[in-house]
Amino acid sequence: MKIGTYLLWAAMAVGTGIIVLLGYFVQIDQIPADSLIGNIFELRLLIMGWAVLLAAVALGIGLFNLFLVHWMKVSAQRPGWKYSAVLIVAFVLTLLLGLIIGPDSRVVLFLFNSIQLPVEASLMALLAITLSLAGFRLVAQRRDLISLVFVGTALLVLIGSGPGILSAEGLFFSFFAGLRNWLVQVAAAGGARGILLGVALGSIVTGLRVLLAVDRPYGE
């Protein structure tokens, strides 16, 4: 029974995966719509529509899971339970407001624009400080050639990107601006393309493992 169930899930995943993948290699508009292959590719669009719907359902399950985790934490009064209590109150309040007066209402938009957006923006701002400190920490703790090159390159690009330097005249300033352009457009672009190539190859084989049902993250 267990083997049968596992085979069913694997067959469904492989079948839908192949149908969706082949859609990228075949120009569907050149296939008669009433043919068998045409019907299969029509099925592809239906499957992709279902995927979007299921992702929305999964978001709901994820939020319920989030609520459950924090509810259990408050119930057991584990360390940090007060933060979880605040999260639960905010969660329930926002959910009720969204359900009762609608997500586009002025109150809900006010909450979003006054709390959610500033908090996320402040985290983004924190990133600048974090990266500056991380640069110092990198030089202090990981004293190898690559780290020094990394920090040195970052400093050169920063100096070359400064508004005073790019707009100024003179040999000194044009040297740093030219060096910055070479670093960004030649060295960094070349390195990034190499990384992207490796990432693309890794993505393809990871996808193939799922497609061939070797990796089965959807369970047994």
Add this chain to the structure above:
Amino acid sequence: MSGVDLTGLSILLLFVGLLIIFMAVDSRRPATFRPIRGYEALKGAIERAVEAGERVHLSLGTGSVIGTDCAPALAGLAILTSIAESTTMSDKPVVATTGDGAMAILAQDTLRRVYSEARALPRYSPTSGRMLGPTPFSYVANIPILLASEDISVHVLAGSFGAEGALAADFGERQGAFVLAGTDDAQSQALLYATAEHPLIGEEIFAGGAYLNVGRVHRASLRVQDAVRMLIIAGIIIGTVLSLLGVIR
């Protein structure tokens, strides 16, 4: 047949063929991979965490299952399999978090399968795979609380991250945890290089399954990547030479 991208299909079949070949020869001619410092250190860090009664946290990032950025998180699930196998019998088993609901379900299924195979299903908790927040920064905002309240000493980031990944890694460093971080985005990798103790560069995130001994398919897929990379490099060099000679434009 017109309207069929035969080149694309051929490349896909090349990948499948090489994968099968390398799987078949894996036991007779096992691959030797270059050492990756992060993965080597991770094994020791997990052992120390288990012995000390501390927890391992794996972040699968903020990418969506139905998006183009799901591949690194799927590679992260392979790493999760290995970590879960090592921590199943620990007092504090691994916790996997993500910013996507569907990915959280996949993490739960992965954990359930590992517990089931270890005949320790009663120890499995659905909350060990969880969504921390639906947006990238709400996800990251929850990480410091998770790290502090769950006694986490090993903080692994293996998934799709934007700039928020740097904050996620830095929170782990501030907690004094072992931090291993990798993603697919080149710019985010630069940020992780600066903030994480053990950054994974390039496609190293996809090598996790092979380096952590998840299975021979993972070793074979890493060899496929290397083989195809060699073909591409050869193509680039030949193309450059032919272009310099004026044979092609």
